[in-house]
Amino acid sequence: MEPAATDCELVESIGGLDRLLAGPRRRGSRIGFVPTLGGLHGGHGSLIETARRDNDIVVVSVFLNPTQFEDPRDLARYPRDLAADRSFTARAGADVMFAPSVEEVYPGGPGIVTVDPGVLGSVFEGAARPGHFRGVATVVTKLLAIVSPSSAYFGEKDYQQLVIVRQLVADLSLPVGIVACPTVRDPDGLAVSTRNAFLGPEERRAATVLHRALRAGKDAVRAGTSDANAIEEAMRATAEAESAVALEYASVVADGRLEPLSTVAGDVALLIAARVGAVRLIDNLRVVR
Numbered sequence: 001m002e003p004a005a006t007d008c009e010l011v012e013s014i015g016g017l018d019r020l021l022a023g024p025r026r027r028g029s030r031i032g033f034v035p036t037l038g039g040l041h042g043g044h045g046s047l048i049e050t051a052r053r054d055n056d057i058v059v060v061s062v063f064l065n066p067t068q069f070e071d072p073r074d075l076a077r078y079p080r081d082l083a084a085d086r087s088f089t090a091r092a093g094a095d096v097m098f099a100p101s102v103e104e105v106y107p108g109g110p111g112i113v114t115v116d117p118g119v120l121g122s123v124f125e126g127a128a129r130p131g132h133f134r135g136v137a138t139v140v141t142k143l144l145a146i147v148s149p150s151s152a153y154f155g156e157k158d159y160q161q162l163v164i165v166r167q168l169v170a171d172l173s174l175p176v177g178i179v180a181c182p183t184v185r186d187p188d189g190l191a192v193s194t195r196n197a198f199l200g201p202e203e204r205r206a207a208t209v210l211h212r213a214l215r216a217g218k219d220a221v222r223a224g225t226s227d228a229n230a231i232e233e234a235m236r237a238t239a240e241a242e243s244a245v246a247l248e249y250a251s252v253v254a255d256g257r258l259e260p261l262s263t264v265a266g267d268v269a270l271l272i273a274a275r276v277g278a279v280r281l282i283d284n285l286r287v288v289r
Ligand code: AMP
Pocket: 035, 036, 037, 038, 042, 043, 044, 046, 047, 153, 154, 155, 156, 157, 158, 181, 182, 183, 184, 185, 191, 192, 193, 194
């Protein structure tokens, strides 16, 4: 049964959010924050539920941040349905949905000062999407300054983003805890994603190969393979058997980091990206030993 909707206040201005949070801040309430682009689904829902368990107040931002979209077509077709997102956040148990306009977040246009995630932002997704992680790091920094939460919740689904957010919080000494939440998957293994809605039925079926490729890599690690090339080859072979899928990368890195490995020792993360038709999908699997 669907959980009953709670009251979830919609706030569109930074001033309005400040007024709403003034009391809880004064009382020292724990504020949990879940930043999103909107188009909410079960992945976002699990972050909100985790934040709900840990905090007195849960704030979800729905902000389709233009500065992290390097492809204008990707931004143009991204779902925008504030009413649907509002009922979703209410059902998931959030107290506040912060949905500012672009002008509210970037008055007078994108700022001059940005947050550069350095080398972390130029590999893997950053190589495929130049400028993407500068946009992410900048907006996350701004949203953390606006909301000033005790903890912020991010999905492991976006592994590189999580690595970058952790590093930026450490390097900029931001007073916030970062909580990582496990990837939510459909029963056939496909990681839930806003972009899955763009897949046709045949593409949707083919897209499950990403998870199978990750499983093949995990099996190789578990079987004792320490040669990273051989692990990556196991992932590639599985992915390339699916002709509807154009593999971009299949890589193994040390868990929590981004440098490629030649020899596997300790915990690792397997990363994959592929195009399925016009849709670019990413996924990952941690292998913890
Ligand atoms: P997005 O709206 O795509 O920027 O996602 C907002 C947050 O939800 C990010 O921290 C994502 O990593 C997280 N997220 C998206 N999909 C999933 C998923 N399938 N499982 C867990 N977290 C997710």
